[in-house]
Amino acid sequence: MTETAPGLGEFDFAGDDHVVPFYVEGLDVRGRAVQLGPMLDAILERHNYPLPVARLVAETVVLTVLLGTSLKFEGKLIVQTQSDGPVDLVVADFSTPDRVRAYARYDEEALAAAERGGRTQPHELLGSGILAFTIDQGAHTQRYQGIVALDGATLEEIAGAYFRQSEQIPTKVRLGVAELLDRDAHGKPRHRWRAGGMVAQFLPESPERMRQPDLHGGDGDDGNGQFEEDDLWTEAKVMVETIDTDELTDPTVGTERLLYRLFHERGVRVYQPQVVYDRCSCSRDKIRNVLDGLSREDIENSIEDGLIKVTCEFCSTTYRFEASEVRSQ
Incomplete structure (x- = not known):
């Protein structure tokens, strides 16, 4: 670990719309965490989506921000769903170093039927289809695209499957969205959105320790192969799984406080936060x-x-x- 990585409290808390990279030395885990507020509000307010659609878009934006801010080159990350559910298309893209935009397409009648049936969770709105992760470094370069199936799993689970399939890096993702009703400075009621997320990855010096259980082989695979996951990654996953939506979205908790709660016994370090903006690339x-x-x-x-x-x-x-x-x- 470099000596330039500050500990918690060595600079001001990042606050909303800032991605905080972190490193847990005792667990060989690196990651990023974020809380989104005004930036997310700006994206959702301009489209006036129904509440279930807004929640789905918010989750997709958080996931895109967490992954996009890891890019080490000038380019764009596009996260896009194509499916047969009431919301058949969601697109969010991150353009380096800090621009985010997103939109969704949905069928009003199918959405109304889903709401009547209580099927409004993000994975229920998407249905079956694909989730594509596309990296575009601009002209004169070839796009890279990874595709995973939308099969009823959550976006958290699907993102983990993507990293396992394409990057072969043990990865745990948490996403959370909250709808807030409060009053502005003049006492008028207002509706706001908040969202947060974390991605944690196991990156020990020895790549053999990153090994994961084999994927299911289909018919005839009884799944009983012996496998022992690295103890440190097991511990890290359990810690990340304890995060609830309130911790991800509550501004009084904050990203750094959450990281301290999870990992302080293992020596968590944070790096300079990276701001993200609601900015479209159209002209x-x-x-x-x-x-x-x-x-x-x-x-x-x-x-x-x-x-x-x-x-x-x-x-x-x-x-x-x-x-x-x-x-x-």
């Missing part, structure tokens, strides 16, 4: 480039009252183009 020039790639027929079909209007699905910004300026290409 008028980018939209214009998309329009320039459309056929003449598509352009004509898009014109209403002499204008072409394009609304960004992420930030809801509407761009207006005169028909003449697009036709001129």
